[in-house]
Structure formats: C-alpha cells, structure tokens
Amino acid sequence: MTTTYLAGTALAELDRLHTELYAHLITDPNGRCHVCHQIEPCHRRGTITQTILGYGLLPRRVPGATTPPATHRSGTPGRSWFD
Numbered sequence: 663m664t665t666t667y668l669a670g671t672a673l674a675e676l677d678r679l680h681t682e683l684y685a686h687l688i689t690d691p692n693g694r695c696h697v698c699h700q701i702e703p704c705h706r707r708g709t710i711t712q713t714i715l716g717y718g719l720l721p722r723r724v725p726g727a728t729t730p731p732a733t734h735r736s737g738t739p740g741r742s743w744f745d
Contacts, residue, residue: 666718676717683710684727 668676686707688696695704714721 668717672717676714676719679710679714680722683707683714683721684724686710687728689728 685697686695686704689702690696690699693702694700695702695707698704698706700706711721
C-alpha cells in the first residue's frame with residue numbers, strides 16, 4: 663500500500679468542492695436542489711462527487727450539513743419550513 667500526499671492547491675480545491683457539495687445536498691420540499699433547482703441528485707452534485715473521487719478520496723461527512731436553513735414565515739423567526 664502506498665501513501666499519496668496532495669499539494670496545497672489540491673487541498674484548497676477539495677475544500678472548495680466540499681463547500682459547494684454541501685450546498686447542493688440541501689433540497690426543497692419538492693425534492694429539488696436548493697441551489698440549481700434540479701431534481702435530486704442534481705448534475706452538479708454528481709460532477710463534484712466524481713471530482714472528489716478522482717482524487718482518491720470520499721466526500722467528507724458533516725452531521726447536519728443537509729439541514730435546510732430556517733426561514734421566516736408569518737412573522738415567526740427561526741421556524742423551519744418543515745413545521
């Protein structure tokens with residue numbers, strides 16, 4: 663088994679890809695991507711995942727990354743759109 667080290671540029675690219683991936687994981691109540699509004703899984707999400715896999719890594723898991731942002735409905739701040 664060999665060990666592969668990534669350059670700083672590659673690590674920065676991976677951080678950017680993970681940030682973008684987390685944005686594309688959030689869906690609206692209709693099952694569409696929160697960013698590009700395509701049916702889940704969106705095309706960009708697949709492309710990002712394939713790029714990360716191309717580096718020989720798996721996408722990082724972050725608990726709560728897919729929790730939708732709280733919205734303000736009917737003057738009640740902090741209520742989720744699932745309520």
